[in-house]
Amino acid sequence: MNKIITLARRPEQIPDEKDFTITSGPIPEIKQGQILIKTLFLSADPYMRERMDLSKSYMPEFKLNEMITGTLVGVVIESKSKQFSIGDTVYGFLGWQIYNVSDGTNISKVTNKSIPPQTALGVLGSPGITAYNGLLEIGKPKKGETIVISGAAGAVGTLVGQIAKIYGCKVIGIVGSDEKCKYLIDELGFDACINYKTSLNIKEALEKICTNGIDLYYDNVGNGLLNDIIELSNKKARIILCGQISQYNGSSPTINPKILGLMTKKSITMQGFMIHDFIGEKSERAIQQISLWIQQGQIQYRENVIEGIENAPKALIGLFTGQNIGKQLLKI
Structure with missing residues (x-):
């Protein structure tokens, strides 16, 4: 039998x-010209939360009582x-189901046989492309600069940090x-890390660590931290707006409009x-x-794998409760 994940109601x-x-x-x-694919891995991604709402997004919303769609890796069985x-x-x-027709x-x-196929959903998929191009095309990091990354333990953040280290x-x-x-510092080579849940004052913590100011900020979260980052940023700093995961569940934005004046004075560039x-x-x-860096041992990646299609909701929910380190996957 096939099993299918559908949206029963819209979360608030x-x-x-x-x-x-x-x-x-x-x-x-299947019909002539088609294939039957058995799913191996489903990719749980933050943007899927926006598709659960009726608000306008860059992708159409999920329909109630209809199958959820997303990216997956599978094998052709017919x-x-x-x-x-x-x-x-x-x-x-x-579709988020065990069997798909295409x-x-x-x-x-998937042509790269040297590493597991599910990497096409993570380090060699959208997160990898996002991290690489967001940092290098927009941020343009230079040796000796300081970069701060929010959501740094996620699929994108872990890669951004490692690429930034490669660039000095x-x-x-x-x-x-x-x-x-501990994972970011001990295994991925980050210079420092702040736990925002236990740090009494993130701005003060950043001031102590970023002794030469901040040159780059890679924002995966989209919360009020941006105000502090801009105050601590150097002249001609670059801010890369990648994700807004803190806003996906109905939270109100907490950006101070007055901070835009400081951006002007410092000639700060901010681009989404x-x-x-x-x-x-x-x-x-x-x-x-990224494939080359993996082969050379300069890039590591981690996957948080939840098993069983019945646990698909848990995989999605885990993105918004901080359960994952690295890429969140569901293994069928």
Whole structure:
């Protein structure tokens, strides 16, 4: 039998398991030109929270009582297509279910056999492309500069920090637990880390660590911390707006409008972006370079894997309760 994840109701704040329903049905049959894909891994991503609301976003909202969609890695178990053979590993944008039918649209083969296929959802997928291009294309880091990264223990933040170290930067992470701080410093080589849940004054903590001011801020969270960052930033600092995960569950933004005047005086640049800004050659270059760094031992990655399609809601909810270090995945 096939199992399908549907949205039962729209969450008001952090999603609850009751917001989802798991239904069963027959394994779909394929027609000429189609393939049947058995899911191996589903990718839990922060943007999916926005799709649970009716508010406008860059992707259409999920429909109530209909299947959730997202990115996944799977294996072809039946084929009536000339493009794909049984046994091919593929990844792409499909339904959150065990079995998907595809005509080849929105999917690609996983060709790198040297590392696990689920990396196409993480370090060699959207998070990798986002981290690489957001930092290098917008931030343009220089040796000796100081970068602060919020949400630093996530799939994007862990990569941003390691790439910044390769470029010779001093790297400070902001996370929500001592365990995450220990991981960033001891295993990934971050220079310092702040636990925002236990630090009484984040601004003072940053002042002590960032003795030469802040040159780069990679924002994965989108909260009031931006006010402090701008006050501590150097002239011509760059702020990269990547994610707004703190705002996805109905929280009100806490940015002080007066801080814009300080940005003007310091000639600070702030730019947001979407992964779609870097499709094509820039995406391919990011994946190739990160692959090389992994082979050279300069980049490490971590996956937080939850097993069983019945636990798909837990995988999504965990993103907003700070459960994951690295990429959040659901293994079928």
